[in-house]
Amino acid sequence: MKLLKRLGLGVVVLSAILLVALMAWDPLTVSSSPPPPVRDYEARIVRDEFGVPHIFGKTDADVAYGVAYAHAEDDFDTLQEVSAMARGRMATLNGASSAPIDYVRALLDIDGIVKRKYDALPDDVKAVLDGYATGLNAYAEDHPDEVALSGLFPVNGRDIAAGFVLRSPFFFGLNGPIQALVENRDPPREGGPVLQGLPKEKSIHPLSEDKLITPVGPNPDENGSNAFAISPERTPDDKTRLISNAHQPLRGNVAWYELVVHSEEGWDFAGANFPGSPFPFLGHNKYLGWTNTVNRPDLIDIYKLTLNQTRNQYQFDGEWKPLEKKRVWLKIKYGPFVIPYPQMVYRSIHGPVIMNDKGAFAIRYAGMDQLDMLTQYFRINKATNFEEWQAAMAGQGVPATNFVYADAKGNIGLFYNAMFPDRAPGFDWRGVLPGDQSAAVWQQTLPFTRVPALINPASGYVMNANNTPYTAAGPGDELEPANYSPLMGIEEDETNRSLRSIVLFEEAIKNGGKIGEAEIRRIKYDTAYERAGYAEDWFDKIAALDLENDPKLAEAQALLAKWDWNLDGEGAADALALMVLRPANKAHYQRGKIPDPQQILQETVDHLTEYFGAIDPPMKDVLRLRQGDVDLPLDGGNDTIRASTLWDVEDDGRLSVRHGDSFIMFVEWARDGAVTSRSIQPFGAATTRPDSPHYTDQMQLFVDHKLKTVYFDPAELEKHKTSDKVVGN
CATH class of the missing domain: 2.30.120.10 (Aminohydrolase, N-terminal nucleophile (Ntn) domain, beta-sheet knob region)
Structure with missing residues (x-):
């Protein structure tokens, strides 16, 4: 009895000690990053009537400091999450659901990459990273009540670099094979011809999804963007036009944040970045601009x-x-x-x-042991002509993503940018490779001169909508697939958006030869599907169902048979078509098994009937843009140029869009070189600040297909500023 009591007491004492240890584990054992080198920073943050920050500084590093501080004012919660992700502390911040991210960070040896490569970065790039980190630290110090995790700050330039190198490979689908291998499945493959015999998935209807690996970049089924550039010869007013329409989550660590920067060292740029980046990823300066779409070569x-x-x-x-x-x-x-x-x-x-x-x-x-994407993005931000921009691109730091380019001189181009592995012939690079032969282990990537590029085509336009680079400028002006090795794994896929874009551009040229403001807006906000490809095949499968014994499904089948192939929200079948199309698009994009059309039709009919009392409610009653107390109707769908890509099903059964059209920018250069631009975001500049006037102030404009002016000229900004302050340490 005494022994049992002693053991019992020991267990109680041990449990108490363990409980205290667990409570204290993180604060006591976490190692804070050393702060960046001490130096003085000063930045001026001017906000326009929509709260967009315009950051001015004497040096580029001063501007980076201001970028971080301004962004933290609008969305410190997300910046903290990105900082935790870069430091391997996502699960400490958010719990078990984020543990896979910390595991992947360790698996990819992010700390080792930064340790090996950071010191070799150019000094001006490191100065910008340190300036940005110091700005985050300053905001955290000024607002300690907002800091959610002890020991998270200070961060330094190495932490900012770690966030880049961790997120970058997920843009070309690294989470796919990692998740498959963790789950004992054969890994999916990107690029190249469509493969057959992929494993059958469980239901991929939008009402039921789960994922093991929480991505730190876009999911493969969430990727989507549109990009257009038009030469001055093709426009009625002799202007070069660039339309940026990257589709991202509307919230979170890869949501767009709009900003304008002006440095006395020559860094002048208007565009958007992701949380955790000191510089914009797309937009324009005085001389040139670009936008991106996700590509999917086999990397x-x-x-x-x-x-x-x-x-x-x-x-x-x-x-x-x-x-x-x-x-x-x-x-x-x-x-x-x-x-x-x-x-x-x-x-x-x-x-x-x-x-x-x-x-x-x-x-x-691709890019598994390098940090050169930091240098590349900063260099193209500051490029002053096409030659400088291409020289920066040739540095090949960004492992994958299409670049659609335009400039004040009238040049336009599509670059299917990727760090293509220099693979040896004789292996099945589309399958699992033998790990015991050095000949199968590539050591370098192909030079930038091998990247598929289409520059100044005779058609006068280039486009990409997450499709093969072999469709980019219309019949007669396309790249020739035979010129590129199959070992590069270049995708051959088309999307509805790519098919529609080419059709609409060619129609505009046929009807008048010129593509002006009205035509480009019509293209950008198009909500139709082409009767081709996976969409046509999918509706053929639905039409072929034998539903004689199910009157409700037969009614839905008949309604879809009369659908006008346009998700403008005006047709009786639009809500039904919207919901049944998304699973088909997902299967097409992922190259997975086509789901059971009757099952998808049944789930959709059940949902619409339960929540709306009919199978034909107005689509705009179903599809909504919601933020705070603002609740607005939306148009477009999963693979329309006007994109409402993914949504959350809310308690009232409505679909609250969370991914799709996000930051949109129209840029124009006149013949004299003068640049103007307009932009819009789905919500506003302060997406996580409900008390801010800029939490929802762009929503109505976004829904109405309208844009606001970008005050890139500082003199013009002075007429529209609503706040002006200086920050520094």
Whole structure:
């Protein structure tokens, strides 16, 4: 009895000690980043009537300081999340749902990449990163009540770089193979011809989704953007036009934030960035501009390793190599506690390794051990002509994404930018590769001169809508696929948006030869589907269903048969078509199995009937743009040029859009070089500040297809400013 009591008491005491330890674990063990080097910063933040920050500084680093401070004023919550992600503390901030992000960060060896590569960055780039980090630290110090996680600040330039290198590969789909391998599934592949025989998915209807790996960039099924550039010869007013229409989540760590910067060192730019970036990713300066769309070449290779019996070595060129192994601790918040959870991460000469029931698989991907995207983005921000811009692009830091370019001289172009692996022939690069042969492990990427590019085509326009680069400028002006090696894994996919864009551009040229303001607005806000491709196949499958014994579904089938193929919100079948089309588009985009059309039709009919009492409610009653107390109707769909891509199903059954048309910018250069631009965002400049007048002030304009003026000229800004302050340390 005494022994039992002693053991029982010991358990109680041990539990109490453990409880205290768990409560104190994170604050006591987290290692804060050293602050950036001490220097003085001063930036002026001027806001226009829509709250868009215009940041002025003597140096580029001063401007970066102001960018961080201004962004924190509008959305410090998201900036904290990005900082936690860069530091491997997402699960400490948000709980178990974010633990996969911290695991992936460790798996990809983000700390090691930054340690190896950061010091080699140019001094001016490091100065900008440190300035931005210091601005974040200053805001956190000025507003300690808003800091959600102890020890998160200060951050430094290395932390900012870590956020870039972690998020970058997810834009070309790295989360796909990682998740598949973790789940013991065959990895999906991007690029190249469409593959057959992919594993059947469970229901992909928009009413039921779950994902293991929470992405730090866009999901493969969420990617989408439109980009257009038009030469002055094709416009009635001799203006070069650039239309930026990147589709991103409307909130979160890859949502667009609009800003304008002016540095006395020559950094003048209007555009948008993501939280955690000191510089815009798209937009324009005085001389030139560009926008991006996600592309999906095959930039990821998977290798099956041959392990020894103890699983601590792998075979490579007839020798046994040690498998690197490291224990990492994911610190996960559970209620008031932070619990350390151990995980092993592995690495081979190929790259990160995932162990599963089928063996050990190594992953090699474009840009996996470099930070050059930081230099490239900063250099193209400051380029003053096409030659400088192309020279910066040739640095090949950004591993993947299309660039659509335009400038004041009238040049336009599409660049299918990617760091293509220099693969050796003789291997099935579309499958799982042998991990025991060095010949299968590429060591470098192809030069920028090999990147598919279409410059100044005779058609007078270029476009991309997440489609193959072989469709970009209309019949007779396209790139020739035979000129590019199949080892590059260039995608051959089309989207409805690409098909519609070409049709609409060609119609405009046929009708008048010129593409002016009215034509380009008509194209940008188009809500129609082409009767072609996956959409046509999908509706053929629905039409072929035998629904004689199900009158309700037969009624829906008949309604869809009369649909006008336009999601403008005016037709009786629009809500029904909107919802049944999304699963088909997702399967097409992911190259997955087509879902059961009867199941999707049934789920959609059930939903509309339950919440709206009919299968034909007005689509704009169903599809909504919601923020705070503002609730507005939307048009467009999952793969229309006017994009309402993804939505949350809310308690009232309505679809609250969370992804699609986000930051939109129209840029024009006159023949004399004068640049003007207009823009719009779905909500406003302060997306997480309900008390701000800029929480919802752009919503009505966005819904009405209207744009606001960008006051790129500081003299013009002075007439419209609503606040003006200086920040510094």
